Amino acid sequence: MTANTTGGCEHVHTRLHAGPIDNHTCHCSVCKRVTGQDTTHVVFYRHADVEVDNPAGLKRQPFNDQNPNGPLELCTCAKCGTPIMLDDKERRIRVIVPNLMGLDAAALSPTYHAFYDPATGAPKPxxxxxxxxxxxxxxxxxxPA
Incomplete structure (x- = not known):
């Protein structure tokens, strides 16, 4: 477990009840579009291991605008717009992007690179x-939980 087990914003808080099941640097085009980052540090948790204290305070939108019926939803605070997490409609995982969602990225170092495609022209990590x-x-x- 990491030292920082809470995230979110002033209106919606997340609390982690167990460590991650996956922790990687993502190179996919969806993460690039959503975050505006060349790569995104992504941490997967079992769905039940991420508690949300104010689920009614979340605004939900498709994570992948090119696949709006996909399983992942980007959850932001309905009041201030802060990104809180990605939620899986199938209740398998919840995803945190530490540098955008209030957790200590240094305490959650990625263990590999995912979705790297040399055809993009980006140098191999x-x-x-x-x-x-x-x-x-x-x-x-x-x-599913």
Whole structure:
């Protein structure tokens, strides 16, 4: 477990009840569009391990505007617009982007690079972490909560 187990904003708070099940640097086009970052540090938790104290205070929108019926929703605070988390409509995972959602990114260092595509022209990461075209090969989606 990390030292910082809460995130969110003044109106909606998240609390982590267990450590992450996946922690990577994402190179996908959806993360790039949504965050405006070249790469995004993404941390997956089991759905039930991320508690939200004010779910009614969340504004939900599709995470992927090119797949609006996809399973992930971007949840922002309905009052101030702060990004809170990604929520899985299938109740398998909740996703935190530490540098945007109030958690300490340094305490949650990524363990690999996901969705790297050399066809984009971006240089292959050279930080010593494994690089994959998708999620790490041993990742197993959890059962719905």
């Amino acid at each position: 050279s930080d010593g972490l494994p690089v994959y075209a998708g999620l790490r090969p041993d990742f197993v989606w959890p059962q």
